[in-house]
Amino acid sequence: MFCIRYLVRGLIGKSYKYRFKSVMFQPVTHVIFDMDGLLLDTESIYEEVIDHIAKKYGKTYTNDIKLKIRGSPEPVTAKIAVTDMQLPLSPKEFTEIFDPLCYARLQHPPLMPGVEKLVLHLRKHNIPMAIATSGKKEISLIKTKDYPKVFSCFNHVVYGSSDPEVKHGKPHPDIYLICASRFPNPPSPEKCLVLEDAPNGVVSGIKAGMQVVMVPAANVTEELKKPATLVLKSLEDLKPEDFGLPAYD
Template sequence: MNSRPKITHVIFDLDGVLIDSERVNFQIYQRLWSKYGKTFTPELMLRITGTPMANSAPFLIQHFDMEGKLSIEEYRKQYNTLADEFMRKCPIIPGVMRLVRHLARHKIHMAVCTSSNKIEFNVKTAMHPELFSLIPLIVLAGDDPEIKRGKPAPDPFLVTMNRFREKPENAVNVLVFEDSANGVRSAIAAGMQVVMIPDMSYMKLPEEVIDKIGCILKSFEEFKPESMGLPSYD
């Protein structure tokens, strides 16, 4: 018998969860930093995945010893130019539309909580109006003034939970879909249940909280909603 709490609310991360943007993002970082003779590695991608640009930009500028040579404003401008060119082509992750339509039919409350800012979000989602019309609540931690700390702090998911029109009874009734270790840490710190769908070509599992992850999947197509307290597929 499944003893999991009933899930009434679902929160999705964006990059690498709903849309296949992490690989494109890696290529953007490689292009940006190669102009300065720097090598952007999978290890660096692992460090910054799931964190807002307000945190990742100064970290990378310091890491590459570019302080005083590249401002955060110029870095943002260059990143946004590349993102505007490449991010529009990001496809939806296989299995996502089936799950989101299923949850909408069963009146499960849904939200997106992403470290992206408004400009980044609009570029990434422009080609997928149907998907995002089914998810009524969007929280952009990249430039949301209420979110003081980004992932892995719990703030992004707690703010999202409190913005649902119909709030969950408890954080444990919220299920988060994440691909990054920082995102998983954030959701667990918020007291929520988590499904992790990592890209193991560069992602590492967060060992210190691995026993608190509800399930770890290779793809959405493996997901059985009833295993996490949701209605089963029709």
Template sequence: MDGRRISAAIFDLDGTLLNTEQVTKDLLKEFLVGYGKVVDMEKEDKRMGMIHHESAIAIVKDYDLSITPQQYSQSIMPMYHEKWLQAKPLPGVNRLMKHLQKHGIPFALASNSVKKNVLVKVSSQKGWEESFSVILGSDEVKSGKPSPDLFLEAASRMGVDASCCLVLEDSLVGIRAGKAAHMQVVAVPSIQTESDQFSIADYVIHSFLDFQPQIWGLPPFDDWVLNALPIDPIHFKGSYKNGFLEEISDINASDIPGQAWGVYFGWVDFDSHERFKIVVSIRWDCSCGFFTRNIQACFISGSNEQIRDQQIEVALVGYIRGFQTKQNPSTDAKILDDDKSIALACLDSAAYSYHRCSPA
């Protein structure tokens, strides 16, 4: 952005590459029930990105728990380990990693988690451990984020000048660490907010599907097909009413990544084995004072009468565009005739075929 050519990338892990925060979001709530305590989300949001040791001390103090931070960790960590194995890559992550590999751009992983926990998460993703030039945990440097130590050590091990590194982070703690290391920083916020706190980053995107390598002097993507982007399928169950989809989840956590934001298309399956084509617009709405997911839906095959009062299984397989949320999100998020035309052409193409709409 300021004339420095990027020659390496450094990723955060939790909430940036993997939806670990999404699959573990209710663990603290479940833990605190046993102590008669209720989660304070304002405090937990501010804790995002902290190293576990510091977080454990703060949680024991904030909730006045009758245990030590060490006892807290011993009790809750097995619960986290189980959930981490269920974590999935966030939209566009595998695409970007493969793109960097293809063009010989080294990339590192620098996490505020300790190294052994980082490896548990990474090893559950096929091919990831071998893809990173460097994998670092906070226990391998003097101080974790927001200190720049992790990022500076990653750059040193890659043999790259810090000023030529691009940091990709989801938390304010990580963004501050990247800026303290005098690196360029892209924020991919995992908290659905338009807060100006992320303005200290050099660039803010809602998901890696919106990442543009050429901005940083990197080779551009060349994988768009028929004016859309094939994606790793996003699965969820839902019900349709009055032009909108409501997600139905078997568990408390959503099956739709928090970073899913924009216009997508895909397939809908019914118990009757019928299959329809669909375009959806996914955004977050805060008009009621809190964030809720808003999924506008347009079926481009079949009829609304056939869909009403049925549970459906959705597999989104393509991405068309994002929108400028700071302007008029309700207008930007409308499904346009162009979106329908693009989706219809794509879903008749083999590049967007899908054989089974069923959550993994």
């Protein structure tokens, strides 16, 4: 079997769907999820916060900078934002403004489409799952508090911005390799399926030697989708059996 990295995009009606012929993927035993933009609809909130800070100093938060930041750990986010927008702040000062605004706006983020169905299905069939997020533990606990039924299904969570073992954040492979190593009877990387929305996260999973299903935001360019094993419009479109996992009933 083989992984295919480039999929044929077909135009159906007014929406894009990804079609493929005679494609097979490597079977997996474990699934690792990103959090922001993949499990929770939070990326737009982060973008609103950074845009608010940028406008305060007469700067523009462009799409290129958004894509560069998306999926990165908080210290990297602060450094990119300050440097690329030439903000009159240090990364530390940026974070001191950024964090309170995020805490206030991330109290009740909605789940992304298809999340609850997929997670509960995999849990029902005893598929080991974990989360590898670039976020801090403290704010992640706030974001997930409304969904104990879903988030109790995960074996563990690796918080890239606050875990001392994660020396290099996404797009480096560290977080996904560390996440895989913390499962009971840790699987080899090729037995892990990564689910991501951000280009940085996709590259991280691929570098870790894992297959990566990408569910990108609308502003992600075609070029940045190319490293993914499979690109889908929504997790609702994922067929677990394509990766050797139990099919939906």
